[in-house]
Amino acid sequence: MMKHTIPVPEPVLLDVVDSTNTYARTHFDQLPDGTMVAARCQTAGRGRRGRAWLSPAGQNIYATFLFKHLADGFHGGCLVGVGALACLREAAPGVDAFLKWPNDLYVRERKLAGLLCESARIEAGRITGAVAGIGINVNLPPEELLSVDQPATSLLAEEKREFNLEILTKRLAETVFRYYITYLNSADALLAEWRSANRLIGRKISVTDSYGSAHEGIFRAISADGSMIFEENGQMKCFTCCDVKINRESVDWNHLT
Incomplete structure (x- = not known):
């Protein structure tokens, strides 16, 4: 009910x-x-x-x-x-x-x-x-x-x-x-x-944080509060808001589910 x-x-x-x-x-x-x-x-x-x-x-x-x-x-x-x-x-x-x-x-x-x-x-x-x-x-x-x-x-x-x-x-x-x-x-x-529905988890992406700094790494997970868990050079980072750019070469669009 x-x-x-x-x-x-x-x-x-x-x-x-x-x-x-x-x-x-x-x-x-x-x-x-x-x-x-x-x-x-x-x-x-x-x-x-x-x-x-x-x-x-x-x-x-x-x-x-x-x-x-x-x-x-x-x-x-x-x-x-x-x-x-x-x-x-x-x-x-x-x-x-x-x-x-x-x-x-x-x-x-x-x-x-x-x-x-x-x-x-x-x-x-x-x-x-x-x-x-x-x-x-x-x-x-x-x-x-x-x-x-x-x-x-x-x-x-x-x-x-x-x-x-x-x-x-x-x-x-x-x-x-x-x-x-x-x-x-x-x-x-x-x-x-x-x-x-966020299919880019596990994929390589580019991130520009709120300070304008660029990062390259792997989108690892989404936390309970909606933040992105991001791996860059083996270190885990958390982003609550940023611009995400898809690295086209890292995504197999025919098998992305």
């Missing part, structure tokens, strides 16, 4: 907004728990570390989810990550996407989606509410992908067909909400699924 049940909230669908994360944080107390805010276009889309997120109108999904019952801020990114992955696997089964720690969706060495989780409410020094935004490259054509500042892909580029954004956005809202209920009933089960 489920310990937590809440009704599925109606999504907030906007035409143009500066950032769905900003809108969700501004209206956090007025909107129901689990609400998805989505926009056709963002004028100031943001990624991690303040990076701009390419947000052309009517081509991609730009959405943010409000979570009012989170034990920890990073959990919002975890549940949106696995929820989005499940949604995309259903809508585009031929696209072999996976999670790249800490909060991206990739196909091979190319970025398909990025997430940004931010605190929305802090009480007595503890996060009690958060928003988790996601941008998914859906119908972005290959020529426009070239303008992205890193290797990127889209569902269109992968499957050579366009997707109905309205239907896909609705599926995303339903799937993420389902994972939110899973999290409220068993956070451990949700986090276990999130860890298993």
